[in-house]
Amino acid sequence: MTADLVLKNGWIVTPEETVKGGVAIANGKFVAIGTDDSLPPAKEVIDVKGGHILPGLIDAHVHFRDPGVTYKEDFGTGSTAAVCGGITTIIDMPNQIPPTENAEQVAVKKGIGEAKSLCDFAVLGVVHQTNADDILPMAKAGAIGYKIFFGETIGNLPFPDDGMCIEVFSNITKSQVPLCVHAENRQIQHYWTNKLKAEGKNAPIYWEQSRPALCEAESIAHVMFMAENFGTKLHIVHASTKQAVQMLKNAKRRGLRFTGETQPHYLLRVASDMADVGPLLKMNPPVRTKEHQDALWEGLLDGSIDMLATDHSPHTLEEKGCDINGKMSKPVIWDCISGFCGVETAVPLMLTQVNKGRMSLNHYVKVASENPARVWQMYPKKGAIALGSDGDVTVVDMDKEMTIDPNKLHSKNKPTPWGGWKVKGVPIYSIVRGHVQMRDGEPVGKVIGQMQLPILS
Numbered sequence: 001m002t003a004d005l006v007l008k009n010g011w012i013v014t015p016e017e018t019v020k021g022g023v024a025i026a027n028g029k030f031v032a033i034g035t036d037d038s039l040p041p042a043k044e045v046i047d048v049k050g051g052h053i054l055p056g057l058i059d060a061h062v063h064f065r066d067p068g069v070t071y072k073e074d075f076g077t078g079s080t081a082a083v084c085g086g087i088t089t090i091i092d093m094p095n096q097i098p099p100t101e102n103a104e105q106v107a108v109k110k111g112i113g114e115a116k117s118l119c120d121f122a123v124l125g126v127v128h129q130t131n132a133d134d135i136l137p138m139a140k141a142g143a144i145g146y147k148i149f150f151g152e153t154i155g156n157l158p159f160p161d162d163g164m165c166i167e168v169f170s171n172i173t174k175s176q177v178p179l180c181v182h183a184e185n186r187q188i189q190h191y192w193t194n195k196l197k198a199e200g201k202n203a204p205i206y207w208e209q210s211r212p213a214l215c216e217a218e219s220i221a222h223v224m225f226m227a228e229n230f231g232t233k234l235h236i237v238h239a240s241t242k243q244a245v246q247m248l249k250n251a252k253r254r255g256l257r258f259t260g261e262t263q264p265h266y267l268l269r270v271a272s273d274m275a276d277v278g279p280l281l282k283m284n285p286p287v288r289t290k291e292h293q294d295a296l297w298e299g300l301l302d303g304s305i306d307m308l309a310t311d312h313s314p315h316t317l318e319e320k321g322c323d324i325n326g327k328m329s330k331p332v333i334w335d336c337i338s339g340f341c342g343v344e345t346a347v348p349l350m351l352t353q354v355n356k357g358r359m360s361l362n363h364y365v366k367v368a369s370e371n372p373a374r375v376w377q378m379y380p381k382k383g384a385i386a387l388g389s390d391g392d393v394t395v396v397d398m399d400k401e402m403t404i405d406p407n408k409l410h411s412k413n414k415p416t417p418w419g420g421w422k423v424k425g426v427p428i429y430s431i432v433r434g435h436v437q438m439r440d441g442e443p444v445g446k447v448i449g450q451m452q453l454p455i456l457s
């Protein structure tokens with residue numbers, strides 16, 4: 001047999017072990033994994049020169065803004081940034097215009113992704129007050145899951161009230177795909193925002209106080225109560241608090257199918273950084289104190305937090321209310337929009353933490369590839385270097401150093417709080433089903449994205 005692509009002279013990293021060798025891919029699937037001399041001949045052979053061969057990394061939380069908000073980002077630029085950052089599959093959020101709120105809009109997203117994406121992708125449907133009857137049709141149309149925005153955030157999507165939740169949770173459970181939630185309590189965020197404004201506390205440093213830890217924690221407790229009653233698979237996106245970690249830990253101990261993700265910014269930045277970085281670091285929910293950061297690290301290492309994702313959410317600098325260095329152009333933090341780029345910077349940022357000894361590379365592969373694939377029911381098609389799995393690979397050079405340059409990001413708009421950060425550990429190839437989509441940080445592939453469907457047992 002002749003394979004399409006062989007990667008050799010590397011270290012294959014799985015959650016369990018690191019072994020010397022390479023992989024062969026044919027017709028988009030892994031067909032051989034082992035020592036270099038055991039691999040079949042191939043049309044193309046890449047010597048990865050001692051690099052680490054990881055299962056294709058997954059970013060389960062990005063906002064590619066397509067359709068309707070494409071002046072910020074689109075599926076082409078977003079997926080280019082993804083593969084340049086070492087990501088081979090993304091899950092796209094539903095808060096664009098129109099939102100992904102019915103089967104027809106799931107089909108629209110599928111069409112856009114297939115027409116523009118350099119990486120594979122999956123799509124979430126939003127659930128709100130008036131689309132309970134669209135829940136099952138969205139899953140039928142291929143949605144990988146659902147999202148409810150309990151917090152007020154970009155897109156201003158209404159959330160189902162408590163009465164309606166009884167209807168929507170029951171429908172979501174029937175669909176067998178998970179529900180993810182943006183958990184922030186709107187009453188708490190309104191009360192504290194108004195109070196800070198009334199006191200004239202308008203600087204970036206007050207952003208965290210406008211959405212304090214209990215704003216997130218109360219909302220998580222509420223949604224867990226509903227999800228437990230209905231047996232719903234629940235995923236907490238962008239967990240930012242120690243309370244989130246504790247509640248996920250307790251839920252898992254009790255055998256509930258509740259999962260969570262956190263982001264590099266919650267692991268590497270704290271609320272006081274807002275003073276220097278300004279609106280570039282403004283995000284919902286906000287970055288918090290070291291106490292919360294420590295709890296998130298502990299949760300990521302002990303399995304309470306299942307995965308890393310980015311919440312990649314680009315906006316124009318004008319909307320951000322600052323220049324590329326964070327210097328404010330708007331007088332008050334309230335008028336600066338929340339969200340920033342992340343999909344291209346997360347892998348080097350976290351590999352740097354691996355190099356610093358905060359986490360093994362094996363555990364990184366678990367939280368950045370295997371677990372996202374499992375939680376979103378794409379495993380073992382995605383998230384595994386295994387015979388028959390999709391031939392998705394991220395090759396990383398753990399010795400390569402780089403300084404993050406905002407102007408070199410591939411997104412349409414490039415607000416980032418990571419400008420100037422020195423990283424060690426960089427993705428050098430992104431391979432999607434055997435197609436080389438990125439080499440040395442630059443896009444080299446074609447549009448090949450396929451929408452991923454949940455694998456239901």
Ligand code: DOR
Binds near residue numbers: 063095282338
């Ligand atoms: O700050 C945020 N921005 N948080 C979100 O949850 C949404 C995101 C966006 O879409 O810009």
Ligand code: ZN
Binds near residue numbers: 063093313
């Ligand atoms: Zn988000």
